[in-house]
Amino acid sequence: MHADTSAKTPHPLRRLSRVWTAVAWCGALGYPVALYFAMIAGRGGFTFLMVASLIALTALTGLLLRSRPLPALAMLLIGWAVARTQMQNQEILYLQVVLGDLAVGWIAGTRPRRTSIPAAVLAFGAEFGTILPSMIGNPERAVQLTAFLALAAGAAWLAGDSARERRRHAEELSARAATQAVTAERLRIARELHDMIAHSIGVIAIQAGVGSRVIDTQPAEARNALSTIEVTSRETLAGLRRTLVALRTSAERDAPLDPAPGLAGLDRLVASALDAGVRADVRLSGERRSLPADIDLAAFRILQEALTNVVRHAGTDECRVAIAYAADEVRVEVEDDGGGGLSGGHGYGIVGMRERVGLLHGRFTAGPRPEGGFRVAARLPVPLGETG
Known part of the structure; x- marks a missing residue:
């Protein structure tokens, strides 16, 4: 030795x-x-x-x-x-x-x-x-x-x-x-994970319930439910993997990551809600154009969370989605005629949407409609001359 x-x-x-x-x-x-x-x-x-x-x-x-x-x-x-x-x-x-x-x-x-x-x-x-x-x-x-x-x-x-x-x-x-930056980053990651997972888990829970009820009487419908669960699970896992890779390789600017979701993925959201039993009537107004990445992502996440709330809480089989492009802003809105909703606008989903809009200096409202149902609306300012 x-x-x-x-x-x-x-x-x-x-x-x-x-x-x-x-x-x-x-x-x-x-x-x-x-x-x-x-x-x-x-x-x-x-x-x-x-x-x-x-x-x-x-x-x-x-x-x-x-x-x-x-x-x-x-x-x-x-x-x-x-x-x-x-x-x-x-x-x-x-x-x-x-x-x-x-x-x-x-x-x-x-x-x-x-x-x-x-x-x-x-x-x-x-x-x-x-x-x-x-x-x-x-x-x-x-x-x-x-x-x-x-x-x-x-x-x-x-x-x-x-x-x-x-x-x-x-x-x-x-x-x-530095502490505030770390806290802000943690909140951003928490919002991303919540918005990404809550929607998928809501769809999976509903499809699992449908499948368990009809597996003996309607095997084909049960297979469709299982297929939707599989696709949704794979998409969620892929999203989680992208998030983890982004966190682990944040210093590597050239790391190959998939693009962040945006309003271009609206059809996928609508199809996912339809699989969960809610038909979304989409209305577009204004000249559709490319948005800055942070605004595009925020608009997508707000619609995703709002549709998730409709699926999980509204107790209705349809809702209305409106997207309006203006010269200096983009407006997104989801409303339904159901009897559920989140009374008082509480819940992590509502808080996350409000924080997203606040960080972009926009305006956000969420609450019951006077005629019944629930409404979520956000106005996101778009600086003139900026596109994605």
Whole structure:
């Protein structure tokens, strides 16, 4: 057996990261010492090499703000506090304030407030402590410098914290939009499955009942019922298969899928309803034309669900289907004179139809007719110039 050494042997990139972190900490620990001797040597003027070295050490210490913000900030503040002991001039004070407050802004922009607020207090305290000796005996200057340091630290913290809040808000909006998109897709799939299966199961249930009643007395009629059940079952299985394939291969845009159903399949709906014992009288008006795919599918599903409701609930053997093509919309309607229907327009089918129409910014009504029976009507807007 071979021992697993993957956990004992670090990845090369991980080893390099550890080495780099060790180098950064060595530079940070030596930063105050380097500043101390640089200020002593710089009293007669700074050389280019000295300035470049200090910039490199400052950047090296600043890199640690990403992993250890408060210790890295402490090293920066200690370094410039030491520098101020050797060189008391405005330039060094400004450098101390700028570097300290930039670090505070970075911490506030990347860390929670439980870390950034102590960082701002620490920076202000260190800066105030270094100028305290120069303010003795000059209260007016003391007030001015204290206000300046407080405003600078507060502004840096506020800028960083505001940036962090905006970023967090944008992430929340993005996550909410993703959740809403997933929910909308789930509802769309639920509507598709309901509209596709409910119609077929309704037809199968009715045909099974007819077959069971006449199998002994009318074998030919029973065979017709069984044949209808077989055809309807195969169509439903094919539709389910297409839906599952579409879900599994949604990232494959070129996946060979059958076209979505539309009003071109109206004859099949009418024939299916007739097999279930309901004759549909179809009336078309307007110039029949190709519709956008989403509108064509919605119109088909609404008619399918409405006919299913007639077959299952209306208690009648006929109904009327109307399709009207207008310049800017298409209207579909199914009404019957039966005594059933869905009182109040409740049920998943009605809800699904209403949602489909709402997503397309159309109008939908469903309910009992004053003269008896039930009526389902939808008006789907068609943008001018758009066709399927």
